Each structure stands twice: as C-alpha cells, then as structure tokens.
Amino acid sequence: MENLIPNEEPLRQEYFMSEVNDIIHAKAIDRGVYPTYKVVTFGCQMNARDSEKLSGILSGIGYIEAETEEDADLVLFNTCTVRENANDRLYGRVGQLKKSKEKNPDMIIGICGCMMQEAEEVEKIKKSYRHVDLVFGTHNIYKLAEILFEHLTTKKQVVNVMESAEMIVEKLPNKREFAFKSGVNITFGCNNFCSYCIVPYVRGRERSRKPEEIIDEIKGLVADGVKEIMLLGQNVNSYGRGLDEEISFATLLDRIAQIDGLERLRFMTPHPKDLSDEVIDVMKKNKKICKHLHLPLQSGSSEILKKMNRVYNKEGYLDLVRRIKAAIPDISLTTDIIVGFPGETERDFLDTLDVVKEVRYDSAFTFIYSKRSGTPAAKMDDQIDPKVIKDRFDRLLKTVQDIAAENTKKNEGKCMPVLVEGKNDHLDGYLSGKLENNLTVHFKGQERLIGEIVDVILDEAKGFYYMGHIKTSEA
Numbered sequence: 001m002e003n004l005i006p007n008e009e010p011l012r013q014e015y016f017m018s019e020v021n022d023i024i025h026a027k028a029i030d031r032g033v034y035p036t037y038k039v040v041t042f043g044c045q046m047n048a049r050d051s052e053k054l055s056g057i058l059s060g061i062g063y064i065e066a067e068t069e070e071d072a073d074l075v076l077f078n079t080c081t082v083r084e085n086a087n088d089r090l091y092g093r094v095g096q097l098k099k100s101k102e103k104n105p106d107m108i109i110g111i112c113g114c115m116m117q118e119a120e121e122v123e124k125i126k127k128s129y130r131h132v133d134l135v136f137g138t139h140n141i142y143k144l145a146e147i148l149f150e151h152l153t154t155k156k157q158v159v160n161v162m163e164s165a166e167m168i169v170e171k172l173p174n175k176r177e178f179a180f181k182s183g184v185n186i187t188f189g190c191n192n193f194c195s196y197c198i199v200p201y202v203r204g205r206e207r208s209r210k211p212e213e214i215i216d217e218i219k220g221l222v223a224d225g226v227k228e229i230m231l232l233g234q235n236v237n238s239y240g241r242g243l244d245e246e247i248s249f250a251t252l253l254d255r256i257a258q259i260d261g262l263e264r265l266r267f268m269t270p271h272p273k274d275l276s277d278e279v280i281d282v283m284k285k286n287k288k289i290c291k292h293l294h295l296p297l298q299s300g301s302s303e304i305l306k307k308m309n310r311v312y313n314k315e316g317y318l319d320l321v322r323r324i325k326a327a328i329p330d331i332s333l334t335t336d337i338i339v340g341f342p343g344e345t346e347r348d349f350l351d352t353l354d355v356v357k358e359v360r361y362d363s364a365f366t367f368i369y370s371k372r373s374g375t376p377a378a379k380m381d382d383q384i385d386p387k388v389i390k391d392r393f394d395r396l397l398k399t400v401q402d403i404a405a406e407n408t409k410k411n412e413g414k415c416m417p418v419l420v421e422g423k424n425d426h427l428d429g430y431l432s433g434k435l436e437n438n439l440t441v442h443f444k445g446q447e448r449l450i451g452e453i454v455d456v457i458l459d460e461a462k463g464f465y466y467m468g469h470i471k472t473s474e475a
C-alpha cells in the first residue's frame with residue numbers, strides 16, 4: 001500500500017483526504033449521522049485564514065461544522081503565542097474538554113498553530129494532556145488529513161511538527177468564514193525579528209507565493225461572489241523576495257486591482273520601514289484599493305524603536321505619514337502600539353503620544369508589553385514596573401479614543417459605501433457593515449443585503465463606530 005501513496009503535494013494530501021473520507025463515511029453509516037467539527041481560532045488574520053484551510057479539509061473529508069466545541073466530534077485549537085500567558089487560556093479550555101471526551105470516547109482533540117512550534121509546549125502536551133490526539137504546527141497545516149489518518153488507524157497521539165517550511169502547498173480546499181470577503185496570503189513567515197516578537201520563530205523565514213497562484217486564487221474567489229480581498233503577510237512590502245520572477249508588492253497590488261468583479265482590496269501589514277512611494281502611487285490611482293493603511297508604529301521614540309529593531313525612527317515614520325497624506329488626503333490610518341517596552345522612559349512615552357497626536361489615527365490597537373520568553377527583549381534590563389505601564393496605557397488609550405472620536409465626528413452626515421457583513425447581534429432589525437476605512441456602521445436593513453455594498457448615511461459617530469441609515473433607494 002505504501003507504494004500507492006503519492007509523494008508529491010497536493011496529490012499526497014488528496015490521497016489521504018480520500019482515505020479519511022472513506023473512514024468517516026463508514027462511521028456516518030454506522031451512527032446514522034455525519035461527525036461534526038469545531039475549529040477554535042486564536043490570534044491574527046494569518047491564523048484566521050489557516051483555520052479556513054483546516055475547515056476546508058475537514059468539510060472535504062465529510063465532517064459537518066458543530067455549534068460548540070463541547071458537542072463536536074473533532075475539536076481543533078489553532079493557537080497564538082504572541083503574548084507570554086496565552087497558553088493558560090488554551091490549556092484551561094483543553095482541560096475542560098476532558099469531560100466531553102469521557103462522554104464521547106470517539107472525540108478527537110487537536111492543537112495546532114504558532115504555540116505548537118515551541119518544543120516545551122509540545123512536551124507539556126505529551127506529558128500532561130494525553131487526551132489530546134493531534135499536535136501539529138504552522139508549517140504543515142496542509143497535512144491535516146494525513147495526520148488524522150494516522151490517528152484514526154493507530155488510535156495514538158500523533159505529534160507532527162516541522163521545524164521549518166519545506167514548501168508552499170497550493171490548491172487545497174478551504175471553507176470561508178464569510179461568503180463575501182476573504183483573506184489571501186501573499187507571504188508566509190517573517191524575517192524582521194523585532195526584538196519583542198515571537199512570530200519569526202514560530203512562523204519561520206519569509207516566503208512569497210507566486211503571483212499567478214495569488215491572482216488565480218483571487219479570480220476564483222471573485223467568481224464565487226467575494227467582493228473584498230485582504231492580502232495577508234507579516235510585512236507585505238517585502239513581497240517578491242526569493243521568487244524567480246522579479247516583482248514588487250506595488251506591481252502585485254496593481255495587477256490584483258485590475259481583476260474584474262473585485263470591488264475592494266486591502267492589505268495587512270505594511271511595515272513602515274519599507275512602504276514604498278510606488279505602493280502609495282498604486283493606492284492613489286486604483287479606486288478599488290481601500291483608502292486605509294494599518295501602519296504599526298509600536299513606539300514613537302527613536303531610542304525605543306532602535307531597541308525594538310524596527311529600523312525606522314520617529315522622524316522617518318512621521319515623514320512617511322506626511323507623504324501618504326499628501327498623496328491621499330482622505331486616507332484613514334490605524335496602528336498598533338506597545339506600551340512599556342524595556343527601558344521606556346516618560347520622555348519616550350511622550351514621543352509616542354506626540355506621534356499619535358500628529359498622525360491622528362482613526363483607531364489603534366494598544367498593547368501592554370508582554371515579556372515574551374524566547375525573544376531578545378525578554379532578556380533586556382530595565383523591564384518597566386507594571387503600575388507605570390498601566391498609567392501610560394490609560395493615558396495612551398484616552399488620547400487615542402479622543403482623537404478617534406473627533407475623526408469619526410467629522411464624517412457625521414456623510415454618505416459612504418458600506419459592505420454589509422451581517423445581522424447586528426444586539427439590535428433587532430439592524431445590520432452591521434464596514435466602511436472603506438474598516439470602521440463599523442450599524443443601520444436598519446433587510447437580511448438580503450448581507451454581502452452587498454450599499455450607501456449609508458452616517459447619522460451619529462460613537463467613537464470607533466457609527467449609527468446610520470441606508471440611503472432610501474436601497475432600503
């Protein structure tokens with residue numbers, strides 16, 4: 001039988017998907033129902049996209065999505081490890097599932113993603129969480145069917161973590177969370193090694209997908225009804241490095257913007273150190289590219305930025321923002337900021353506030369510095385007192401919120417296109433959607449509008465979101 005198993009991908013995985021499908025089908029006949037799965041996702045958009053791929057494989061082999069993890073026959077935790085204490089939360093949930101597994105001995109529990117790239121976490125599972133059946137990392141999510149096959153045929157705990165990525169496997173199934181929008185990977189991994197960040201260690205070296213693979217995928221998604229694409233990479237600007245064809249991110253962006261039927265195009269994350277003028281030009285000339293940039297600042301202090309290994313300084317960042325605003329005056333800027341990096345003085349913190357006040361972000365993710373073991377910053381002297389960090393964090397948040405509220409207020413009364421994302425969870429008869437700048441708008445409307453782009457009048461700004469009403473012709 002060994003001889004029949006293809007070595008080439010994706011053929012090999014297609015083979016295992018078909019094998020597992022036979023097993024699942026037989027089980028379904030036996031039990032009278034198909035087994036169910038739940039993928040639980042932590043972390044960033046990369047993980048969200050990976051989870052769609054995992055769900056795609058599971059649906060492809062016969063599993064049906066369950067409502068909750070407790071009543072699923074297969075639960076897969078796709079983990080994040082960017083903050084030091086992330087594992088507490090995970091193991092709490094994995095521990096709780098032990099009871100569900102006692103009731104349903106056929107239940108399969110898997111853990112994958114960034115945390116599984118850390119050897120000590122894998123050891124902990126092997127030793128203390130024997131009820132976990134599948135363990136794999138970020139580099140081999142495409143092998144889910146093969147890993148599951150091994151477990152189903154041996155009933156053993158299968159641990160399959162690769163230290164680095166061998167290749168990019170294309171053309172495997174995926175199941176989108178939203179019918180009308182999708183993330184699309186353009187690069188995997190990261191080469192930047194910001195001193196606080198674990199991502200390069202758990203996601204490996206940067207690799208770019210071939211442009212034709214990306215464009216084919218997007219054309220397929222658009223044909224399937226997708227209106228908005230978000231290009232994903234830890235530093236999208238460095239797209240193209242290592243490919244045979246010489247191609248920059250700006251060129252890729254321009255080519256994608258030409259795809260017929262695509263209505264909105266976004267990307268995340270551009271590293272400020274190499275956001276080129278060409279990218280700004282392409283954004284300026286293509287209407288489909290959302291006038292929104294998420295431009296992580298991390299700190300406004302040149303001294304701290306140096307210690308963070310971010311490569312740009314305060315002036316460089318501000319200069320970039322000025323160039324962007326000059327080219328695209330109504331651009332919306334958002335950011336990520338870390339408070340309390342080792343050695344951060346009050347002066348350094350004031351530099352951060354300074355940048356926030358000059359750039360005037362529409363929103364910002366503010367993070368308390370986490371001493372992430374395994375990163376160079378965790379070994380730095382001068383870790384900051386949590387009380388001081390808390391005080392700075394509160395001041396930063398207040399400044400960010402005040403500015404965001406002033407910015408959103410300015411658009412009150414304006415009519416803007418909104419991609420309708422779904423029913424409002426709290427208000428009956430209301431829908432929620434996203435503006436081009438990614439801010440949320442709630443408004444009355446019928447469910448049939450979900451997935452459509454409609455014109456909405458922004459009646460009232462509420463800080464980071466709006467209440468509005470649909471322009472009459474579309475209600």
Ligand code: SAH
Nearest residue numbers: 196197234269296336337367368369370372
């Ligand atoms: N590639 C992206 C960010 C990916 S991680 C970039 O370069 O901007 C997402 C965010 O998590 C980062 O922007 C950073 O603000 C935050 N982050 C990463 N490591 C952190 C740490 N040790 N403590 C606090 N926040 C951290």
Ligand code: SF4
Nearest residue numbers: 190192193194197199
């Ligand atoms: Fe982490 Fe820096 Fe890479 Fe972003 S660019 S993923 S912050 S190392």
Ligand code: F3S
Nearest residue numbers: 043044080081082114
């Ligand atoms: Fe993302 Fe967390 Fe991994 S931020 S890349 S899921 S460590």
